[in-house]
Amino acid sequence: MADKRAGTPLARLQGSRRRGLPSSDTMPDKKKPAHASRAGGRRSAKPRNTARMPADEPGDEKLAQLREAHRRGKVVLFVGAGISMGLGLPPWSALIEHMAHELGVDAQSFGGKGGYLTLAEYFRLRQGSIGPLLGWMDREWHRSGVRVEGSRVHELLAKGRFPIIYTTNYDRWLEAAFEHHKVKYTRVVSVADLARLRPGSTQIIKFHGDLEDDASIVLDESSYFARLDFESPLDIKLRADVLGRSVVFIGYSLADVNIRYLFYKLSRLWKQSVPDVAQPVSYLFSPSANEVQQAVLAQWGIEVIPLARDDPSKALVEFLEALVGR
Numbered sequence: 416m417a418d419k420r421a422g423t424p425l426a427r428l429q430g431s432r433r434r435g436l437p438s439s440d441t442m443p444d445k446k447k448p449a450h451a452s453r454a455g456g457r458r459s460a461k462p463r464n465t466a467r468m469p470a471d472e473p474g475d476e477k478l479a480q481l482r483e484a485h486r487r488g489k490v491v492l493f494v495g496a497g498i499s500m501g502l503g504l505p506p507w508s509a510l511i512e513h514m515a516h517e518l519g520v521d522a523q524s525f526g527g528k529g530g531y532l533t534l535a536e537y538f539r540l541r542q543g544s545i546g547p548l549l550g551w552m553d554r555e556w557h558r559s560g561v562r563v564e565g566s567r568v569h570e571l572l573a574k575g576r577f578p579i580i581y582t583t584n585y586d587r588w589l590e591a592a593f594e595h596h597k598v599k600y601t602r603v604v605s606v607a608d609l610a611r612l613r614p615g616s617t618q619i620i621k622f623h624g625d626l627e628d629d630a631s632i633v634l635d636e637s638s639y640f641a642r643l644d645f646e647s648p649l650d651i652k653l654r655a656d657v658l659g660r661s662v663v664f665i666g667y668s669l670a671d672v673n674i675r676y677l678f679y680k681l682s683r684l685w686k687q688s689v690p691d692v693a694q695p696v697s698y699l700f701s702p703s704a705n706e707v708q709q710a711v712l713a714q715w716g717i718e719v720i721p722l723a724r725d726d727p728s729k730a731l732v733e734f735l736e737a738l739v740g741r
Contacts, residue, residue, distance in 0.1 A: 477720050478737055481698055484661045485576075485738060489695070491656050494572070494582040494589065495674065497666030501568055501728050502588055505555050507531050513551055514538045535635040546629055553626040556586040563591045567732050573598045575739040579656055583623040583674075585632060590619060604631050606648035622649060645680055654684050662697040663738075665731060669701055669708040669719070682715040700734050702727035 515522035539545040569592035593600040599616040624631030685694040704721035724730035
C-alpha cells in the first residue's frame with residue numbers, strides 16, 4: 416500500500432534532489448498526519464510559561480530583558496549552522512573532502528589551502544560551475560534518515576512565536592519543522608517572495624540562499640563578497656526589520672568572522688539610520704563564556720548569553736525553553 420504521507424511537504428523534503436519543501440504562508444492541510452508516531456514518546460510534555468534558567472546563571476538578567484522583548488514581539492532571530500548540525504547533517508569538512516574528491520586531489524592537503532569560501536571559489540573556477548557541488552549538498556543535507564520531528568530545538572523554533580527568522584543555512588529543515596508542527600510560515604529567498612508576506616505568518620528569510628535555487632546561494636568568495644555590499648533587497652529588508660528590535664543569534668560560533676562582520680554591519684547601519692537613538696541590545700547565545708569576545712562584541716551592541724553545559728545542544732534547548740516559556 417502506498418504511504419499516505421508521500422504527498423506531504425516533509426516527505427517530499429526527504430526525497431530526491433529538487434523535491435524539497437514549497438514556500439508556504441498557509442497552514443498545512445489538517446487532514447494530513449503530523450507524524451506523531453515517529454515523534455511520540457521521545458519526550459514528555461513541557462509545561463508552558465514555566466521554564467527558567469537557574470537564578471545564578473550569568474545570563475539571567477539579560478535573559479529577563481530578552482524575554483520581555485520576545486513577549487512584545489520585538490525579537491528577530493538569526494539561525495546558524497549549529498542548529499542544523501544538531502540533526503546530524505554533514506559538517507563543512509565533509510564538503511571540503513567532497514570538493515577534493517571531485518577535483519582529484521588529496522583532501523587533507525586541499526583543506527589546508529584555504530577556508531571553504533576560497534576552496535569553493537577554486538572549485539567553481541576549475542569545474543566551470545558550482546552547480547554540481549550544490550546538487551551534492553542538496554542530497555547530503557536532505558538525506559531520508561534525518562528526523563526533524565524528533566528535534567526539540569526545531570520544535571521550539573517553530574512554536575516559539577518568532578515573527579521573523581533569518582537563517583544563513585541552505586537546508587530546508589527549519590521549514591520542515593514548521594510544516595510538521597502546523598505553524599504558518601512564509602519562506603523568503605528572493606525579492607519576489609516579499610509580495611507573499613502575510614500577517615500572522617512567520618517570515619523565514621534564507622539570507623544566504625536556498626538549495627532549491629542555485630542562483631540564490633552564497634557559497635564561494637565571489638558570491639560572499641557581493642553579499643557584503645549589503646545592498647540587495649534582502650539587505651534592505653534586514654535594515655528595516657532590525658530597527659527597534661533586538662536580534663538574537665543562535666547556532667553561531669563566537670569566532671565566526673562572517674557573523675562577526677554582520678554584527679559590525681548591523682551596528683553601523685543602526686548608527687547611520689537613527690544616530691540619535693540608542694540601539695536595542697542584541698544577543699548571542701553561547702554554550703561557553705569568553706571575556707575577550709564578550710568585550711569586543713559589546714562595542715557593537717551584542718551581549719553574549721553564556722550557558723556552560725557539557726552538551727551544547729542541551730544548553731541551547733534550555734536557553735530556548737527559558738526564552739519562549741515552554
